[in-house]
Amino acid sequence: MNYSDTKIVALCGGIGGSKLALGLNNTLKQKNLSIITNTGDDFLYLGFYICPDIDTVIYTLAGVSNPKTGWGREDETWKTLDVLKELGADTWFKVGDKDLALHLFRSKETRNGELLTTITRKITKKFGLRTNILPMSNHTVQTVLKTEDGEISFQDYFVRKKCKPKVSKVIFKSKNPVATDAVKKALLDKNLNGVIFCPSNPFLSIDPILSIDGIRKLIENHNQPRVAISPIVGQKSIKGPTSKLMNEMGIEVSSVSIAKHYQGLIDGMIIDRSDEKEAEKITKLGIEVKLSKIIVNTKEEKMRLAEESVNFIKEIDS
Numbered sequence: 001m002n003y004s005d006t007k008i009v010a011l012c013g014g015i016g017g018s019k020l021a022l023g024l025n026n027t028l029k030q031k032n033l034s035i036i037t038n039t040g041d042d043f044l045y046l047g048f049y050i051c052p053d054i055d056t057v058i059y060t061l062a063g064v065s066n067p068k069t070g071w072g073r074e075d076e077t078w079k080t081l082d083v084l085k086e087l088g089a090d091t092w093f094k095v096g097d098k099d100l101a102l103h104l105f106r107s108k109e110t111r112n113g114e115l116l117t118t119i120t121r122k123i124t125k126k127f128g129l130r131t132n133i134l135p136m137s138n139h140t141v142q143t144v145l146k147t148e149d150g151e152i153s154f155q156d157y158f159v160r161k162k163c164k165p166k167v168s169k170v171i172f173k174s175k176n177p178v179a180t181d182a183v184k185k186a187l188l189d190k191n192l193n194g195v196i197f198c199p200s201n202p203f204l205s206i207d208p209i210l211s212i213d214g215i216r217k218l219i220e221n222h223n224q225p226r227v228a229i230s231p232i233v234g235q236k237s238i239k240g241p242t243s244k245l246m247n248e249m250g251i252e253v254s255s256v257s258i259a260k261h262y263q264g265l266i267d268g269m270i271i272d273r274s275d276e277k278e279a280e281k282i283t284k285l286g287i288e289v290k291l292s293k294i295i296v297n298t299k300e301e302k303m304r305l306a307e308e309s310v311n312f313i314k315e316i317d318s
């Protein structure tokens, strides 16, 4: 199929979602792909402004990400962190030297009064990408987990506490954040073919994006097909703590639960072939189902899943 005129908006978190984002980036014309990225994980660490999901998407698409961790950069050195440790700083969050340069740049630009959207555009271009990587908001939205140990901010939960505390609820703290002009423009584009929900954690990575009223409404009322790729195969998450979190919040771990979670926001869902038995229940929710192999590791598999997602959008549209 020819994808040269296909325009897509994708919603994406970090490592899991960026695999599909990479496939889309290699399938479509970069300028025709907009990736609305979660910023609920952003935080200030040792004075640096860190946006892990934006950076993971940029590094992945630019081909410079660390293949072992999925976050940070390949061929990294850790001299600054070592010295910070010697100075007695609490270095629980591993920031390499090259990665640090990006955080320094973003922190400086922020102090100069630039918006996160503008800073991200500058960084994206410097990494040789024409893709529209769009922070979900220019305002602070903080993902906080209500746990047995009290309220914990996202990175404290995810990295410092290794996702161990039992979670009862996920909340997004913000002062009425609004959708950015760039996000609105991407979603309102008359030539847009559809919206893709990457297989990121729905509760920790996609919900923060949807917590912004303007974005949720634009997706809810969209007249082009919206398709999600399930982050669950069988009773397990493909990546990260999705299934642990679902169990703790009393949600059955299955693609059907993900479909229910996104009901009203999506027209179609791609689930793993091994979950074929779930298809009927999802169809009954008014959501079309496509079966595929959704665990993707190689570049070819990521492109194949990206093509299937776009083809699914075109099938729903026809």
Ligand code: FO1
Pocket: 013, 014, 015, 041, 050, 051, 052, 053, 055, 056, 071, 072, 092, 093, 094, 095, 099, 155, 158, 159
């Ligand atoms: N994740 C970890 O598990 N440990 C780390 O020390 C760590 C450092 C880090 C530095 C920069 C960056 O952009 C991401 C980093 N991550 C680390 C990943 C990050 O915490 C998560 O991937 C996301 O926030 C969840 O999507």
